[in-house]
Every structure is written in structure tokens, then in C-alpha cells.
Amino acid sequence: MRNIKLTIAYDGTNYHGFQEQRGTGLLTIQEAMEDCLTRLAGERIQVVGAGRTDAGVHARGQVINFRNPNWPIPIGRIPLALNGILPDDIVVLSAEEVPEEFHSRFSAKAKTYSYCIWNDRIPSPFYRLYSYFMPVPLNVKDMEQAALNLLGSHDFKCFQASGSTVKNTVRTLYQADILTDGPLVKLVFTGDGFLYNMVRIMVGTLVQAGLGKIKPGQVVEILQACNRVMAGPTFPPQGLCMEQVVY
Amino acid sequence: MRNIKLTIAYDGTNYHGFQEQRGTGLLTIQEAMEDCLTRLAGERIQVVGAGRTDAGVHARGQVINFRNPNWPIPIGRIPLALNGILPDDIVVLSAEEVPEEFHSRFSAKAKTYSYCIWNDRIPSPFYRLYSYFMPVPLNVKDMEQAALNLLGSHDFKCFQASGSTVKNTVRTLYQADILTDGPLVKLVFTGDGFLYNMVRIMVGTLVQAGLGKIKPGQVVEILQACNRVMAGPTFPPQGLCMEQVVY
Structure with a gap:
């Protein structure tokens, strides 16, 4: 075989x-x-x-x-x-x-996802399918601060789509970077695995920090609450991109 | 008014x-x-x-x-x-x-167009609508050499779609640059005006130089021939982008 x-x-x-x-x-x-x-x-x-x-x-x-x-x-x-x-x-x-035992999902050691936000007063016709348009300015420093709190091993239960039935919701996040390139704000996450909608909910939560709706440190409380309603909204799909799988 | x-x-x-x-x-x-x-x-x-x-x-x-x-x-x-x-x-x-006399076409002093080629063995799903895919490697140095011959004022009759009825086919080209960024080869042209399909035919001609089908110096003969069949093919539309108009 x-x-x-x-x-x-x-x-x-x-x-x-x-x-x-x-x-x-x-x-x-x-x-x-x-x-x-x-x-x-x-x-x-x-x-x-x-x-x-x-x-x-x-x-x-x-x-x-x-x-x-x-x-x-x-x-x-x-x-x-x-x-x-x-x-x-x-x-x-x-x-x-x-090798015959290789399984693209179960053999994966880590995955990297990116999420792009087009953060400008004027949208871009060329990024409309590959980013989420947000005209309100984001405070990237606050997003970076908030993101640091996500790094490491945590129960990410609150960053999971409600109704999910996964039993073990502990995951380890190795990277949570915010990169900027002109109006593009790109969030990059690497972890040993991601719960359903986890990246898009982390983005929704970090954006709340970027808008000043929560303080960066509040991410710690959100993680500890283990309650989906504490975290931010699930951001739309078109900004999300599966970048890499490490074996 | x-x-x-x-x-x-x-x-x-x-x-x-x-x-x-x-x-x-x-x-x-x-x-x-x-x-x-x-x-x-x-x-x-x-x-x-x-x-x-x-x-x-x-x-x-x-x-x-x-x-x-x-x-x-x-x-x-x-x-x-x-x-x-x-x-x-x-x-x-x-x-x-x-001012009332401003006319977006007749008042234009110069225009810049770009043309993107995705020059790699593997196409890109993200650039497929914004570039032309060419798997055969292009010699960018030869394209640059060929492009230099297009600069200045010339009769660009041979770089015009056949059947065009424009009488004055003399145009002045101020810029003909070839930029590369990974697999992307971007041709940038600035001129006082462009004949119908002129950019896409110039691209087709410079690509022939990049493939070694003509020598860079042959562009001079092509210009002098004033005959559409001497120049390269009209490249497809999706690589072309109108970048700027100067007044």
C-alpha cells in the first residue's frame, strides 16, 4: 500500500x-x-x-x-x-x-493559521475576498499585549464554537503574532491544534482589545472563565488562511 | 456647473x-x-x-x-x-x-500601467485573477535590456491592436521597468498615452526577449518596422492594471 x-x-x-x-x-x-x-x-x-x-x-x-x-x-x-x-x-x-502510517491530521505536530484584517477607512477591491474590512483603527500594540496572554497551554474552551462536543479542550499556542503591512493587519497563530472556530474567536477577542473594548489583561480572565460568551465574536471566514502544517 | x-x-x-x-x-x-x-x-x-x-x-x-x-x-x-x-x-x-474644464481623459499628462506575470512552475490560486501564469523561466535581465529600447518618443504603430484607426501613433514612454518579487514579474509602464492594447503587446514583445526568442536589440527593428505582425502577441487582460493618472 x-x-x-x-x-x-x-x-x-x-x-x-x-x-x-x-x-x-x-x-x-x-x-x-x-x-x-x-x-x-x-x-x-x-x-x-x-x-x-x-x-x-x-x-x-x-x-x-x-x-x-x-x-x-x-x-x-x-x-x-x-x-x-x-x-x-x-x-x-x-x-x-x-510511510504507510502517516495521517495528515493525526500525525500533525503543529499548524499555522493567519487572519487578515484590512484596517483602513477605504476598503480594497483586491483584498475583499482575502481579508475582513474594518474601517475603525485598531490599536495593534494592545492586540499584541492581549495576544501574549494566549501563548502557552490553556483550556481554550471559551474559544470554541458553542455546541462543540470535543472533550479535551486544552491546546498549546506557540505563536500569536500581529504583523502589519500598510492597512493590512495580519494575525498569525501556531499551535499544536485548534478547536472548531478557535482562530476566528481569538481574532474576535484580540480585535476587542484593539478597539479598547477590553483591556489586554482581561484575556486571562476570559481564558479562565471557560465560557464562550466571555470571548469575542467569531470573525468571518474570508480573512482566515491555513498556512502550514508541521509533522 | x-x-x-x-x-x-x-x-x-x-x-x-x-x-x-x-x-x-x-x-x-x-x-x-x-x-x-x-x-x-x-x-x-x-x-x-x-x-x-x-x-x-x-x-x-x-x-x-x-x-x-x-x-x-x-x-x-x-x-x-x-x-x-x-x-x-x-x-x-x-x-x-x-475646475470646469478638467476632463479625466483629455487633461491627463501621463498614465502608469502595470502587468503582472506569475513566473513559476506552480501557479498561484491567489494571483490567478491578477496575473498571467507562465511556467517557463523568464530572463529578466534581457527583458530589462529590451525595455530600454522602448523608452522615449517613438511611432508605436506596431504595438497597436490591428484594425485601430488612430492617426497619430507617436507616443512617449517615460518608464519601462521590470520589478520582481518572488515568482512575480511586474512590468511597469508610464507614458503620455497608450494606443489600444499597447501595454499588452509591449508585454508580449518583452516576454519574447525574456524567453530568448528575440534579442533585446531587436526591439529597435520592431519599432522601426511599424508593422503589428513584427511585435509579440497581445497578452491576456487579467495581468493588466491601471495604476495611476497624472494631471
């Missing part, structure tokens, strides 16, 4: 998320990948993704893998072969053969 | 160019602007654009103007008022009142 790992990038604008929703008629990244892989293999291929990005969420380094005993194409030629038949908003960046 | 100048940016992907094509059912930038201005003014507004960008061509600094005796909105509030009702792929960057 061969196990093949692909690193892919996609513009999620036109997709109903990563995970397959067969029978619904809704387009997903997983189905687009599986359909093209199945065409190349001549037999049904099913993929596993490192993260189930939501509708409208993008990726610069999503990782998927699939197992197949008869895979016909040399590994080095997979990107070109797939890119030739994939829709042009999904791209295979690289391919490699991995 | 008041004369108002607007600087606008747009993602041209979803439009059939700048110029109105009323009655055809095709969406254009001019019509979108006129429809929104007419809503604000309560009477029919017609605009003039500095350049008639083609379908799929973008703008970061297109300039339009319109004349109206009864314009109701303070100049400083025009961007916000228009951006509130325009589709989100068109944005008004600034507004100012100008």
Missing part, C-alpha cells in the same frame, strides 16, 4: 469548505481533489485533510494524504498532472511518498 | 470593461459608477474615464469625472457614500472638486 502526501493551496471563495458533502450538490475542496485523483488513478481515491477549513476559508499549505496500492503516476509528476485538471483556484504545491 | 473628479480602484474580473455597453446586458464599470452616482444625485449622471480598460483589466487608480449643477453631497463624504452602495469590487479612493 502506498501513502502519498500532497501540500495544496486554494482560494476558498467558491467552495463550501474542505470536507466533502456528497449528495448536497455543494462544491468542496475534498471532492474536487478526490474527483481529479480518481480520474488519474482510474479507481476511487479518498483523501484525508489536515484541517477541515470552513466555507470561504483559504489555504496556502493544507496537507492531504491518500492510500492506494496501484497509484500510476511518478511522485515528481503529480503536481503538474493534477494542476492540469484541477480548477484553477486549487493548486498542488508538492507531493511526496510517506 | 460643478465638476467632480473621483479616483477609483476595481477588480475587473466580473466586468466587461470600463466603457458602458447599455442595452447589451453586459456589466461595465462605467455603468456601475453612473448608476450609483445617479441614485445619489437623484438625476442622471454621466461619467468620463481616463482610460477605457478592457474586460478583466483591473485599476488601482483610474480617474473619472462628471459634471452636475445640483450635486447634493459634500465632496469629503463622496467616497463613503458611494462605497456604501457600490458593489464591493469597485471602490472610490478619493474625490475632489476640479
